[in-house]
Amino acid sequence: MLTLGIDIGSTTSKCILLENGERIIGTELLVAGIGTIGAEKIMETVLKKAQLSRDDIDYVMATGYGRRNFDPAHGELSExxxxxxxxxxTNPQVRTIIDIGGQDAKVLRINDKGVLENFMMNDKCAAGTGRFLDVMANILQMPINELEKRAELSEIPAKISSTCTVFAESEVISQLATGETVENVIAGICNSVASRVAGLAKRVGIKEEVFMSGGVAQNGGVRKALEKELKVPIKWSETSQMMGALGAAISAYEQEKKRGVLNE
Known part of the structure; x- marks a missing residue:
């Protein structure tokens, strides 16, 4: 059985092709936002690489911001x-998930069956999200993937006290103008994101092991700042950004299997 999970996020679309609910046979990622054009494109790309057509896929499950507008999906499920x-x-021992995406941050506490016990979400402000880091990278005129390297060179992280992205932007510009080093400012930015998300995590209640998913998981500066704030090790992987799409593909398999039983 072939199922496909597609996570249409606020800034990036992710897609995973799964065989029999176990083996990943194709993945694709595209910075495209919530419009379905990007999602359609990565779906076609992952199928082409696997030498398959849409007719070969038993079930397509969509998740993410754009899940309700993706016509090729058979079903949709929350991120x-x-x-x-x-x-x-991928990590059966995990009990707390910290997911920092483009426009929101979520902290989930789950049991050993993956059932949600508690969660908190920050979706009212860009502070503490990937968008915040994008804005700051733009101010500093450097690629987003440079932030981690430069943060490691910091001696004394700057204090970014503003909880609003707009005010934090002004604060960063002011600190640079008064002679603060770029490295200290970047470390301060990472600490600011970590502080916001740690507040959510503490309200949810941390249970180890802790895993970080979403695109910001790739930023070591934020991960290390979060570990310091929460006083627990945080696991992640190179595929952290694909976890929503993977979960959607698994859910598609479960749904198709259930549908098959009902039709027998």
Whole structure:
């Protein structure tokens, strides 16, 4: 059985092709936002690489911001459920998931079956999200993937006290103008994101092991700052950004299997 999970996020679309609910046979990622054009494109790309057509796919499950507008999907599911399934599939010992995406941050506490016990979400402000880091990288005129390297060179992280992205932008510009080093400012930015997300995590209640999913998981500066704030080690992987799509593909398999039983 072939199923496909597609996570249409606020800034990036991710896609995973799964065989029999276990083996990943194709992945694709595209910075495209919530419009379905990007999602359609990565779906076609992953199928082409696997030498398959849409007719070969038994079930397509969509998740993420754009899930309700993706016509090729047979079903849609919340990103909370999909991230829980994806992370538990790859890391069965995880009980707390910190997912920092483009426009929101979520903290999930799950049991050994992947069932949500508690969660908190920050989706009212860009502070503490990938968008915040994008804005700051733009101010500093450097690629987003440079932030981690430069943060490691910091001696004394700057204090970014503003909780609003707009005010934090002004604060960063002011600090640079008064002679603060770029490295200290970047470390301060990472600490600011970590502080916001740690506040959510503490309200949810941390249970180890802790895993970080979403695109910001790739930023070591934020990960290390979060570990310091929460006083626990945080696991992640090179595929952290794909966890929602993986969970959607697994859910698609479960749904198709259930449908097959009902039709027998």
């Amino acid at each position: 909370l459920s999909c991230h829980a399934k994806g992370v538990l599939f």
